[in-house]
Amino acid sequence: MTEEKNISNDELKELQELVLYRYGYDFSQYSKASFVRRVLRFFEVAGVASFYDFKYNLVNNKEFFAFFLENVTVNVTEMFRDPSFYRGLREKVLPALATYPVIKIWHAGCATGEEVFSMCILLEEAGLLSRSIIYATDINPKNLDQAKKGIIPLTAMKEYIQNYHLSGGRQDFSSYYTARYDNVLIKKELRKNIVFSQHNLVTDYAFNEFQLVLCRNVMIYFEKELQNRVMHLFYDSLPSGGYLALGIKESLLFTDVRWKFETVDAASKIFRRKT
Amino acid sequence: MGEEVNSGHIVVMGGSAGSYTPLVSVLKRLSPGFSIPIIIVLHRLRNVESEIDKLLSMALGRDKIKEPEDKENIQPGYIYLAPRNYHLLVEENGCFGLDYSELVDYSRPSINITMQSVASVYQENVTGVLLSGANSDGASGLLSVSRHGGTAIVQSPATCEYATMPQAALNINTKALILSPEKIAVVLNGLSAKI
């Protein structure tokens, strides 16, 4: 058995400072346990021989940094992950959204788009898609490029179909995509109201007002102080009565805006801005 | 920052197929005052809701059994159950962190990941326990517990419904104690008495 690899606290700090000063990305408030795992995983994937080797490449090679950025964030996602959450959206949120002439939704940290496509399916089934604009943002440009294609590996579909039905979906799921070799292509009509763009929750500001903001499984990678900053950003992006959806194991508890939200669905982590 | 670094003892247990019965058997035997936090990672379906926390509460007739939320502080007297479809990590400041990264050995939660994370933070103050299972998750995690100076225990293969998992751990770990569920409880109660 090989020794367990690790990176010291000093090296970690040096890495974060280098990335910040050279490239403008601030990872200093990412949760340490998972961030260190990502960095070590990157060392392996990129064949980094030593910390010195890593620093040298980072400073001198822009492509190397791009590859680092692609890999350092956790980019995993699923369609209709947590089916009960989507049921909550269908039953408790969409009827309220239906009262707006134009519906604006923001997926912050959309990864490769699976969550956004799931939302488009819900909107389509509720007859709301044509008057919705869905903003999908992520820190990671590689994810956005992938998301724009609307392509999903075929192997994942079996589980997604099951999730869809568990979420209360009644349609023939296969009508939402066409299969091509090992992939499926989500129908273009479903995706036409999505606007993809790069946005970094750590450093960028609110850019619009939305009736619904979703930020699921993104802030789990942030320390509490950064979570707090981002919650303020969401508060500023919502009108009174606007909805906020977090991941199933995330809470507002550690943030100072918690009093400014009421709970719509406790188990699904759907909240609503009070005033 | 500014928060206490948690240096108390902690127990981390992992199990897969056939682990529910021995798990209950261990937990049932814990003395009433047992207050060392216990983290349990069981393999379960990723997108299907199951209420193992409630099941365990009923089987053991106790409360303070829960799935932690992200950044929740680890507290004495609690039994924590890794939520489905996340890896469960612990942070140096004594709180949980959830991670939705790739499956590891086909599993999320992964026993290896949680055990490694716990071992790297709590060092020698860890007792790791691996129960019945039909795969090899947990072996390297338990080894990590040993390497950091903690105590590694596997359920004796003879008492396992599926011995693959404990056996895989034993194959790479010469320090692990091999115990029946009853004896595992005795060791855990012993920890509690020392503190």
Ligand SMILES: C[S@@+](CC[C@H](N)C(=O)[O-])C[C@H]1O[C@@H](n2cnc3c(N)ncnc32)[C@H](O)[C@@H]1O
């Ligand atoms: C685990 S994925 C979650 C995807 C999706 N929301 C879901 O729950 O299935 C986390 C995403 O957050 C993005 N992310 C991480 N840090 C970010 C930041 N500072 N600003 C915006 N997005 C970020 C990552 O690039 C990744 O795509």
